[in-house]
Amino acid sequence: DAGITQSPRHKVTETGTPVTLRCHQTENHRYMYWYRQDPGHGLRLIHYSYGVKDTDKGEVSDGYSVSRSKTEDFLLTLESATSSQTSVYFCAISDPIVAGGPPVSYNEQFFGPGTRLTVL
Amino acid sequence: ELKVEQNPLFLSMQEGKNYTIYCNYSTTSDRLYWYRQDPGKSLESLFVLLSNGAVKQEGRLMASLDTKARLSTLHITAAVHDLSATYFCAALNRDDKIIFGKGTRLHILP
Numbered sequence: 001d002a003g004i005t006q007s008p009r010h011k012v013t014e015t016g017t018p019v020t021l022r023c024h025q026t027e028n029h030r031y032m033y034w035y036r037q038d039p040g041h042g043l044r045l046i047h048y049s050y051g052v053k054d055t056d057k058g059e060v061s062d063g064y065s066v067s068r069s070k071t072e073d074f075l076l077t078l079e080s081a082t083s084s085q086t087s088v089y090f091c092a093i094s095d096p097i098v099a100g101g102p103p104v105s106y107n108e109q110f111f112g113p114g115t116r117l118t119v120l
Numbered sequence: 121e122l123k124v125e126q127n128p129l130f131l132s133m134q135e136g137k138n139y140t141i142y143c144n145y146s147t148t149s150d151r152l153y154w155y156r157q158d159p160g161k162s163l164e165s166l167f168v169l170l171s172n173g174a175v176k177q178e179g180r181l182m183a184s185l186d187t188k189a190r191l192s193t194l195h196i197t198a199a200v201h202d203l204s205a206t207y208f209c210a211a212l213n214r215d216d217k218i219i220f221g222k223g224t225r226l227h228i229l230p
Binding site: 035040041042043044045048058059090092108109110111112113114 | 219220
């Protein structure tokens, strides 16, 4: 399972409340990702991190922020949850393969167990 | 902008039959990935295809890549019920982000 855990696994919250999801990995992987999965949309990238304190936006980043203060933890925060953020959230990790240049994430991703978030 | 399209999105088939899932992607990509997801579970990596003509096989599943046609296929041989799942393909875009297709829900009837 690549040593990835997510917490909480399930959460129900109300519109307007802040929510933080945690992804924890034990194998020192450099790259970490947050995705959301919704019926009919597959997986969509929210944010990703390529190292401690290095993060970047994905395709659906509005309403989300992330932080990575240490290698093993990648936090996803919904500052003010909305019903449209009801979804299943997956964390993933990978490692870069250096091919004569800056490290890039060419390797396959391994996914955590997911967090089911319901915003009422 | 890289887009990944799978077809079919839903597939119901009999045990013992063969079938193919198609994955088209819109721009050049260096990597093509296939994942499996069981209901309520996480995604499991099946194959990573790295170059034109690449073919990988695991049991009854075989994946191939044609970079000129921007097409990958996942072929199922003599399907069994245990292969019922949702299969995702994904491709690496020029910004090194992995873009997923919407998935193919495969239901194999006994």
